[in-house]
Amino acid sequence: MLASAQTSWFILRTCISERLTYRADFAFATLVRFLPIVTQVFLWSAVYAGNETQRLNGYTYRNMVAYALLVMVGRAFSSMPGLAAGIARDVRDGTIKKYLTQPVDMLAYLFWARVAHKLVYYVVATGPFVLVFYLCRGYFEQTPDLITIAAFAYALALAFLIGFLMECLIGFISFWFLEVSSLIFIFMMINYFLSGHMVPLDWLPGLFQRWPAVQEIARQTMTCLPFQYLAYVPASILLGKLQGHDLAWQLAVGTGWVVLLLAANRLVFNRGVRRYSAFGG
């Protein structure tokens, strides 16, 4: 157990060293990610046409900007740039052999590599995050209590785990189909809608308001899927839209998704390795 923790620590340490190699590129990529929030503020300002008291689907202009800011935080945990494509590339060019021949669990290795990736990102991004939230503090209507903050932190951990496991699952599909870039594109598109990245999820069933039965099915489906944990759930918790029993249930379901996705990853990986043809010499 201790030896395993020490191995994980070394993987983490080595991955951090590697992430810090190209400092300028990394810092630039991190800072550029803050630009979309500026466009979000202008976009919602135009949608609400300066009327701060108007409510759209239960959200005021200030709620919407606060939501967009919190989605940015959620995405900082759940987005996994290059993970699925990287696994597919490793399968295609044979680099994956190092995970298969060394006494190491590939999923755990990828996990610690991604933790390192995120940690370095947070170190660089913390300053800009604090500045943005300080400048935008007026958009938040209430100060969250300790339970809400704890639930938010747990939801961010779920966002990271679910995002990681979903991307790995897509990456492992490359054992069957060597090229998964279209699959990744479809996943990103669905993710954009169903994670609440584009608009809050409680807006989407409104698209089907002419057909109440469809609207109800859409609402039920969205609340069952794991995508909502990638952005919508953490943001809703801190905005106070999920509380009490609903909050506990939502977090429990999220935990269930982690277990389910982990089992699915193990299954797909084990079957994929059986199919593997060890390309690339």
Add this chain to the structure above:
Amino acid sequence: MIAVDVRNLCKTYRVFRKQEGLWPSIKGLFHREHQPVHAVAGVSFQIERGEMVAFLGPNGAGKTTTLKLLAGLIYPTSGVATVLGYVPWQREIAYRRRFALVMGQKNQLWWDLPAQESFRLHKEIYRIDPTDFERRLDELTTLLEVKKLVGQPVRELSLGERMRMELIAALLHRPDVLLLDEPTIGLDVVSQRKVQDFLKQYQQEQRLTVLLTSHYMKDVQALCQRAIIINEGEIKHDGPLAQIVDRFSKFKVIELQFAGESLPGELDRFGEVFDVSFPRAKIRVPRNQVPEILSALLSAFPLEDVGVHDRPLEEAIAEMFTSTRATAPEPAAAVIP
């Protein structure tokens, strides 16, 4: 004691067969034709512990597929194999701690980090005792002459230096079995020699079991006593390396140094003349006619020096592969005057 035991191992791939052109490409969207490729077809061999065996064959013969099977990277279609008592494709952690696979040009070191950091990671992954690790790292870096380079990012090393670092990474955990696939591919003569010398010394000291594939016969001749030759997925020869030339080469080479002013004519009466550079010339002659041809040459020309050589190993092996693919024409009998 047997370290590697392979019996009737088969691996068949299903390969997409695409015809040339646009229309077959469009048709391929709806219906694809596949054909089986028997990469390894009923291969059997045993390797004793501490033995270093060359695994030879042309490209696509099934060498690397066999190594991948023994490394547990792929599953066989049929047959059995055990390495150190483990079934490789069950990929038990205990087995993975006891073997290493080095594939030339395939990097397992971190590209952007100094090799030192990859080595330390290996120490943790393989749970190597810290004192043992330091001692082994010192020993291996000294033997391979890369001590000063371990702190340099891998991407800044030459191919030869990188290969030596790969070997260190593969040997740090003291594996019992080493699977080496083209360890000297693309290396210059100096680096090739260093890797060869190291492997020879290390294997003898550690009694390591090694299965080596290489297209460089100098590697094979320097390192191995025994060779397994595979072609089209089947074993064609398993025995002492020295037997290969005797068994498969139908020719010998007579090297002549003439005493006269110019190269005499009609040399091609004796065999196939090649590599002519006055006063020297080489003649390829059928093995069973060497005494007669040599005697005829000595009586026909004034000679300063004569030598009879076996053909180089690579030529003998190439001849063997050619003769198994197509029915090679028998060499024309030389006309002995």
